Amino acid sequence: MEVRTLIERKRNGGRLSAGEWRVLMNQYAAGEVPDYQMAALAMAIFFVGLDRDEIGQLTNAMLESGARLHLDHLAVGRVDKHSTGGVGDKVSLVLAPLVAACGVAVPMMSGRGLGHTGGTLDKLEAIPGFRTGISIQEAEALLVRHQCAMLGQTSEIAPADRKLYALRDATATVESIPLIAASIMSKKLAEGLTGLVLDVKRGSGAFLPELDRGLELAKTMIALGADHGCPVVALLTAMDRPLGRACGNAVEVEEAIMALRGTGPADLMAVTYALGADMLVLGGAARDRDDARTRMEEAIASGRAARLFQAIIEAQGGNPAVVDDPGLLPQAPARALYRAPRSGTIAQVEPRAVGRGITALGGGRTRVEDTVHPAVGFVITARPGDIVREGDPLATILAQDQNGLDAGRAALDLAIRLADDVDDADPPLPLISHRVTGAGVECWDDGR
Incomplete structure (x- = not known):
């Protein structure tokens, strides 16, 4: 099967058949289709999409590329x-x-x-x-x-x-x-x-x-x-x-x-x-x-x-x-409180900035082979709508060292947004x- 042809067809808005999805996924799982070609197809799907039948066919192809659990003998729901x-x-x-x-x-x-x-x-x-x-x-x-x-x-x-x-x-x-x-x-x-x-x-x-x-x-x-x-x-x-x-x-x-x-x-x-x-x-x-x-x-x-x-x-x-x-879980060697830089209302605790901050501390990956440090992260007590005074503790930073504490503060500076008044804060979902x-x-x- 010519994978380049499939990429080109999907890029141009065409469809792949159930058989083509099945062969493609089996060959990819077996290492016969290189990542660069699958990356190109994924980007084509990102921009062009798949119709309802194609989504089902891709799902089935990936499902059938491997084994399944056999749990029918269990007497309870699964x-x-x-x-x-x-x-x-x-x-x-x-x-x-x-x-x-x-x-x-x-x-x-x-x-x-x-x-x-x-x-x-x-x-x-x-x-x-x-x-x-x-x-x-x-x-x-x-x-x-x-x-x-x-x-x-x-x-x-x-x-x-x-x-x-x-x-x-x-x-x-x-x-x-x-x-x-x-x-x-x-x-x-x-x-x-x-x-x-x-x-x-x-x-x-x-x-x-x-x-x-x-x-x-x-x-x-x-x-x-x-x-x-x-x-x-x-x-x-x-x-x-x-x-x-x-x-x-x-x-x-x-x-x-x-x-x-x-x-x-x-x-x-x-x-x-x-x-x-x-x-x-x-x-x-x-x-x-x-x-x-x-x-x-x-x-x-x-x-x-x-x-x-x-x-x-x-x-x-x-x-x-x-x-x-729980004290037997990994413990961060460096800890510090993050305090409110001024008085006001917590307008937002932005989760993407928090997640990126965890990665910066070493608690997530930017590459598949990265080592994760399990003890790092944040304990964030501030909630949207809270009224705080300057110096009030809003979070605890858990890090490996001083550089980590600095990275944690920078992340929380971006994540925790203060407003002057409760009316200036958007209501949470x-x-x-x-x-x-x-x-x-x-x-x-x-x-x-």
Whole structure:
């Protein structure tokens, strides 16, 4: 197959057939198509797009390029959750053990940081010894034993997507809806799910900031799920400010542990409960979302969810003692308070600037081969709308050294914007704005 011809045809607005997508993805996974040609095709897709049938064909081609989990023998529903990416978004760390503790199997397959956003795998690997690179067979055994496995995309699962995922980050084609949808759904469908819940971020820190594009992505993935008999529900949530207070790998694990103990920040808990409710309903473990919320609150209050997280950590090679003593997580050697430079109202805490600041501290990657320092990051206590006085602490910088502290201050100077008066600050987006299903779009009711 002449790949150059396919690139040229797509560049000019033409279509690729299902057979061409299948051969192309198989050859790319096998190393027979070079990255530079796939990069050119990704850029053509970015500008020209794919029609609905092509998105489905690309999804199927990436799905069929590898193996799948076999979970039909499980007696409970199998539901995963996916976030389109954010800053401070540690929801997956809380949801996986919480939903599993309530009676649904959760094969939580996650990725690494992409662009300015953090990655669940990097957060999990901040736990000393934790292995995310487990095989399909290990994941299946964990799901039998604990109803939960927290893993990365193995070389066996959708290998064409695994290569393309890294290439998109390096070629500035992350924001393409067809590529996002096909990437997410090829991995999730390989898990043998009976349901999927999506957290589609909107706002300045999201890959797709605009509401209409977030809704388009949600509808696209819901349709792809329907093609494969996998019901999908999407919530649109705010990413015009970080979620929770902790931003960085180890500190986000600590905040997730706090959430499982019942002391997590209110915004983190609201998003967690909302997503978890749909997971439990899809998985057949709750009658409705209110019943699901009650079950999750009980699992946290009884300590059952935290104990299951501890068991998962131990089963995947990590130190389970971190759940009882988060001080065993990596600790930053240099810390400093970031204080308000003047009095005023917090007008904005810009998540992209925070995410880039974490990378500058060494907590993210600019190249695939970069080493991540798990202890660095920020704990940001300032929230949009807060009235502060000059000198009030707004955040804590966690760094490796003095140079890191300086880089952290520079990042927060850009991220935290002060206004003279509360009326000068734009109101933040609603934490949860819409719920999307195969039946359509509904506005979120009362933040339930």
